[in-house]
Structures are given as C-alpha cells and as structure tokens.
Amino acid sequence: MFSYRHAFHAGNHADVLKHMVLLHICQYMTQKDKPITYIDTHAGVGMYHLSNPMAQKSGEAETGINKLWPLWTNKGSRDALPPLLHSYLKHISELNKGGKLKLYPGSPYVASQSLREIDRLKVFELHPTDMRLLDDNLPHINLSGTADNKRILFKTVDGFVGLKANVPPASRRGLTLIDPSFEMKDDYNKVAKAVKDALTRFPSGTYAIWYPVLARPESRNLPTQLERIANEFNVNWLHTTLAIDEVAPTHLQLGLKSSAMFVFNPPYTLAAALNESLPVVAKRLADSEHAGFTIAQSS
Numbered sequence: 001m002f003s004y005r006h007a008f009h010a011g012n013h014a015d016v017l018k019h020m021v022l023l024h025i026c027q028y029m030t031q032k033d034k035p036i037t038y039i040d041t042h043a044g045v046g047m048y049h050l051s052n053p054m055a056q057k058s059g060e061a062e063t064g065i066n067k068l069w070p071l072w073t074n075k076g077s078r079d080a081l082p083p084l085l086h087s088y089l090k091h092i093s094e095l096n097k098g099g100k101l102k103l104y105p106g107s108p109y110v111a112s113q114s115l116r117e118i119d120r121l122k123v124f125e126l127h128p129t130d131m132r133l134l135d136d137n138l139p140h141i142n143l144s145g146t147a148d149n150k151r152i153l154f155k156t157v158d159g160f161v162g163l164k165a166n167v168p169p170a171s172r173r174g175l176t177l178i179d180p181s182f183e184m185k186d187d188y189n190k191v192a193k194a195v196k197d198a199l200t201r202f203p204s205g206t207y208a209i210w211y212p213v214l215a216r217p218e219s220r221n222l223p224t225q226l227e228r229i230a231n232e233f234n235v236n237w238l239h240t241t242l243a244i245d246e247v248a249p250t251h252l253q254l255g256l257k258s259s260a261m262f263v264f265n266p267p268y269t270l271a272a273a274l275n276e277s278l279p280v281v282a283k284r285l286a287d288s289e290h291a292g293f294t295i296a297q298s299s
C-alpha cells in the first residue's frame, strides 16, 4: 500500500499540469476579501530536492520542470511567457534563487504561498515517513501568518476521511485538492464517492481532482463519472489533459505519459488561462506527435 513515494515523480509533466491549475485557482480565490479553506487530501512531503536519489533515479523532472525552466532563466523568453506559465515559473524561481533548479514545490507549498492570515489549511498524508518529511519541510513552507493552530491542521490520516470531516468549512469558501497515488484501482471509485459526498455537504466548494490518463477502463471512465456527478449537482466543471506521448497502460514502471485535472466549480478564468499557457507547455514537453492538451468545460 505504501510503495508510492512522490519524490520519484516530483516535477514531472503531471506535477506541472496539477500545480499550474492549483496555483491559478488559489490566486483567483484569494483575490476576494473573504477567508478560504484549502484542503489537501493527499499532500506528499511539501517540498522536493531534485538531487535526492529518488528523483535522480527516476529522472522524471526531465519530462516536466527541467524542460520548462530555461524559459524562465532566459530573460527574452521569460518576458514573452503567457501569464499562468509565468506565475508558475516565477513561483518556482522564488524557491531557487540564483537560477539553479534544486527544489520543486509540492501541493501544500504551492497553495500556502497564496494563502493569507485569514485562510485555513488542512493537510492530510497517510504515509508516516512522508508525514515526517512534511513536518521537517514546514520551515520551507512559508505559511506567513497562518502558524496558529486553529488555522492549520496537518494530520496522518486517510485524506478521504479528512475531507469528510472538514466539509463544509467554517469559511464557506473552500478549495480541495484530491491527488491520490492511484496505486490501487479502488482509488478511482473512492475519488468519485468522496467528491459526491463533499458536494452533498458543500455544493459551492471547488474540488480539483488529479488522475493519470491511462489505457485502462477505470482511468477512461473517471471523467465521465465525474461529469455525471457535476450534472447531478448542477455545478460547473472543467476537464483538462496534458500528454507528452501516447497514453500508456500503467503509470508506475514505464512512466506516465498523460494526466488530467477535473475541477468542480472552477474559477471562470481558468479555461482562458490554460488556453494561453498549455500550448507553450505541451509543445515544450512533447516527446512525440501524440503530445498535446485538451480543455473541456460545462456549457
């Protein structure tokens, strides 16, 4: 159950898509002068050292951030970047002062950079070692002004259980990232069940779900299932995919080639932001003519 370690995958193309979407939603939701609650059901360790043996062994950053990074370090291309890609790379550059790419942020870090003193952060991670590493990484995670226990919760608990216990949030404005490892087939059904339950309790919440796009029925069926749930609750949705090559049958050994984010109640600005940035990202990360991106949303 605990074989998955995100350190092998940090900064890959799937992280790029997920963290760009997450960053945009956080920046959008924190524009309004009202508190939000950010819930991270499957947090990982919060910060990744790209020189770590696990990252070095897999070399997965090479499929994502390593290919985008020169767009930032070259001043000419940096100034021409579309806004969301610019914000994302700027965010990473703040961790890598001096221009050498050493650290890659995890989702709790990406979100925490937008959160304000009025916001709350609830973070769940089941792997005891990763939870310990997340704890160690807390000083790197700039939770400016949020270091008051009522506003922050870090717990070694099943994220699906943590989500259930925390919706609706007191703030009545909330963003949840659901990012399981999908090591178990069961995770697909658990995601659909968890989001349905969360929408029942808190229909106006924003829920962002990451999943691997694989040539397997459970992966193919998930977006249809999620769209059905969105229609049942009459909420808007957005579904975006990013592929660097032909879709693979599994993601663990051979390497994932495509992934997706399905967002319930997305900001109305998300589709346009992705439409501007994903062409640049997809072109840069492409490994073959099968690479590309899609963006679909409710009408």
Ligand SMILES: C[S@@+](CC[C@H](N)C(=O)[O-])C[C@H]1O[C@@H](n2cnc3c(N)ncnc32)[C@H](O)[C@@H]1O
Pocket: 004, 005, 006, 018, 041, 042, 043, 044, 045, 046, 105, 106, 107, 108, 124, 125, 126, 127, 130, 157, 158, 159, 160, 179, 180, 181
């Ligand atoms: C894909 S990684 C998370 C990456 C992280 N969200 C990010 O973007 O930086 C999935 C994480 O979920 C953890 N995990 C697996 N099952 C879990 C569960 N039921 N509840 C909470 N965490 C779980 C794994 O240990 C792993 O660290």
